[in-house]
Amino acid sequence: MTPIIISTTQSSLICISVNIEIIISTTQSGLILFCFFSRTDVAAVTPWLAPIVWEGTFDPDLVDTIYKSMNITIATTVFAVGKYVRFLRDFLETAEKHFLVDFNVRYYVFTDRPDDVPSVNLSQGRHLSVIQVPGSNRWQEISARRMEIIQTAIERQISREADYIFCLDVDSKFHARWGAESLGRLVAVIHPWFYQATRDHFTYERRPASTAYIPMDEGDYYYAGAVFGGLLEEVYTLTKVCRNQLEEDARNSIEAAWQEESHLNRYLLYNKTSKLLSPEYQWDDKKTKTKEVKVIRFSSVVKNYAEIRPNV
Numbered sequence: 001m002t003p004i005i006i007s008t009t010q011s012s013l014i015c016i017s018v019n020i021e022i023i024i025s026t027t028q029s030g031l032i033l034f035c036f037f038s039r040t041d042v043a044a045v046t047p048w049l050a051p052i053v054w055e056g057t058f059d060p061d062l063v064d065t066i067y068k069s070m071n072i073t074i075a076t077t078v079f080a081v082g083k084y085v086r087f088l089r090d091f092l093e094t095a096e097k098h099f100l101v102d103f104n105v106r107y108y109v110f111t112d113r114p115d116d117v118p119s120v121n122l123s124q125g126r127h128l129s130v131i132q133v134p135g136s137n138r139w140q141e142i143s144a145r146r147m148e149i150i151q152t153a154i155e156r157q158i159s160r161e162a163d164y165i166f167c168l169d170v171d172s173k174f175h176a177r178w179g180a181e182s183l184g185r186l187v188a189v190i191h192p193w194f195y196q197a198t199r200d201h202f203t204y205e206r207r208p209a210s211t212a213y214i215p216m217d218e219g220d221y222y223y224a225g226a227v228f229g230g231l232l233e234e235v236y237t238l239t240k241v242c243r244n245q246l247e248e249d250a251r252n253s254i255e256a257a258w259q260e261e262s263h264l265n266r267y268l269l270y271n272k273t274s275k276l277l278s279p280e281y282q283w284d285d286k287k288t289k290t291k292e293v294k295v296i297r298f299s300s301v302v303k304n305y306a307e308i309r310p311n312v
């Protein structure tokens with residue numbers, strides 16, 4: 001919520017806003033009202049003091065202004081392999097309306113069907129590259145190989161073209177502002193189906209034979225594989241480690257419960273995020289909105305798995 005500044009003078013600044021804590025203090029020169037953005041119904045910080053981004057915990061204009069002055073470019077990877085090309089148009093068109101508007105954004109579309117990539121009008125400062133990747137007859141492999149492909153693309157191209165990166169699922173749409181409040185050194189999103197669950201319900205990989213293994217008494221949050229990001233060098237290391245672990249598991253004929261999502265969860269257990277995005281940034285259209293979620297910014301569309309995936 002943006003405070004409304006109703007009067008400013010040299011010595012006083014008065015802010016009025018509804019539903020925020022207002023702490024009043026006096027100075028020699030007059031009355032100053034300080035506005036604190038706060039939420040008491042959700043945790044807005046992790047135990048290691050990383051912010052958890054919820055509506056009402058930041059000033060959208062201020063945070064955008066700070067990052068705009070840095071003239072940064074944000075890479076955004078999205079995979080559309082096989083029939084998933086059908087999601088690209090909505091993904092890109094809604095991103096143009098809501099995703100890091102007025103920032104330099106470079107989309108990298110990875111697909112086996114480059115001819116089917118829709119042409120979407122992009123605003124100034126925004127570019128799209130298509131990178132051809134092989135198809136597969138297993139969705140698990142398409143999803144998991146993203147780590148390797150992103151790592152390679154960062155090495156070959158993206159590291160020269162951007163400062164930050166987000167790696168997103170394509171079967172999704174943007175519905176509301178996703179701004180610079182999402183940027184940080186290492187960023188992940190809390191899975192919408194698990195943000196109210198206790199650790200024993202998290203669907204981490206529980207078999208010690210997998211390199212994604214997390215013991216029952218460890219783990220902070222259950223992170224969704226559909227959104228992660230951060231500085232290029234941080235995400236490069238993340239994808240490299242996850243790729244190596246996926247390949248080691250494959251050599252040992254084991255596939256983690258939720259493929260790269262399991263490896264992401266393991267990586268983030270030992271390499272803590274600097275910022276966490278609330279489920280506002282990864283909702284699921286199958287899930288009824290809960291009262292904590294004041295705004296849905298990005299969500300997975302409902303899809304027919306049997307029809308859309310190469311295997312079930």
Ligand SMILES: CC(=O)N[C@H]1[C@@H](OP(=O)(O)OP(=O)(O)OC[C@H]2O[C@@H](n3ccc(=O)[nH]c3=O)[C@H](O)[C@@H]2O)O[C@H](CO)[C@H](O)[C@@H]1O
Pocket residue numbers: 078079080081082083084139142143144168169170171225226258259260261300308309310
């Ligand atoms: C509810 C559920 O089941 N969630 C799991 C499922 O998410 P999802 O159902 O979100 O997986 P998904 O089918 O969206 O696949 C992930 C992404 O891989 C790409 N893709 C996938 C298949 C394909 O044929 N073509 C293609 O391009 C595409 O960018 C897609 O968005 O699978 C993921 C795979 O690790 C995670 O484990 C999720 O937790």
Ligand SMILES: [Mn+2]
Pocket residue numbers: 169170171226300
């Ligand atoms: Mn998805």
